Amino acid sequence: MKTDGPGLTVQSRWEGGLEKAREISSALGIRISNEERVPAGEYRIVVFEHGVELWDEFSRKHGMPLNFRSVDLRTGTGSLSHKQPIARAIGRSARTILDATAGLGHDSFLLACLGWRVHAVERHPVIFTLLKEAFLSIDGDVQISPVIEDRLQIHNQDALSWLSDPDNPDIDVVYLDPMFDAKRSSALPKKPAQILRRLVGLDDDVDQLFRSAMNHAKSRVVVKRSDHDPPLVEGPSRSYKGKIVRYDVYETRNMIDG
C-alpha cells in the first residue's frame, strides 16, 4: 500500500457542505482548497448538496460521483440477477461475506443488494473516506434503502486484523479483489481503477491475506481476476467467467456447524 499518494485537497461547492469539508480535512489531514481548478496530477474531494464527488485536473462542473447509483437495481436481467458470475461464485448457501478488499465498494454494494450480509473492509484512509461517503449517500435513499436494508457494514482496518479478531462474526465467504500488476488490465472500470492505482499502488501482501482468508472462511474464498490473468493461487476448484473478469473459487471446508 502506498502511503505517499498524489496531492489531495477537499472543497465545498455548497454552503451547507463546509462542515463536511472540515470533517474530511481533519480526518485525512488535507487542506481545504478555494481554487477553481484541480492542479495537474492531484485529486480533490468536492462536497455538493447532492453528494460528494472526486475531481481530477480534467473535472469542470462535475467529477466522479461517490455513490452507488450506477448499479442497475433491476432483478431478472439487471445487475441483481443471481445468474451472474459473481453471484454464482459466492453461492446461494452463503449468508455472510467479508469483502476484504472493499476499495470504492462497488462489489460490496452489489453483493449486499443481492441479499448477502456484507462486511466491507478497507485499510487505506483516503479510499475508506471515499467509500464512507458513498455508503452515507445511500442512507434513506428511497430506491436503494429497501433493496439493501441494513446488510452492508463498512470497516476502516486491515482485513488481516479483522479476520483475526475473535469478536467479529463468522464469515461464510471471503471475497478478494486485490490491486495487482499495474501493467495488466484491471477488473474495475477505467476511471475508478486509475484512481485506486494512483492512490493505493499494489497490494503486494495479498498472499498473506489469501492464506488468512482460507483459514477463516467457513465455506470458500472467491478471488476476482481480470479475464486473461492467471489465478492468484494455483488450483481454484472452479471459475465463473464474466465479460472481462473471472471469479476463482477456492473451497475451504472450515465448516464448524455444518
Ligand SMILES: C[S@@+](CC[C@H](N)C(=O)[O-])C[C@H]1O[C@@H](n2cnc3c(N)ncnc32)[C@H](O)[C@@H]1O
Ligand atoms: C482493486 S481494489 C478493490 C475494488 C473493489 N472491489 C470495488 O468494487 O470497488 C483493492 C482495494 O483493497 C484494499 N486492500 C488491499 N489489501 C487489504 C487489506 N489487507 N485490508 C484491507 N484493505 C485492503 C486496497 O487498499 C484497495 O483499496
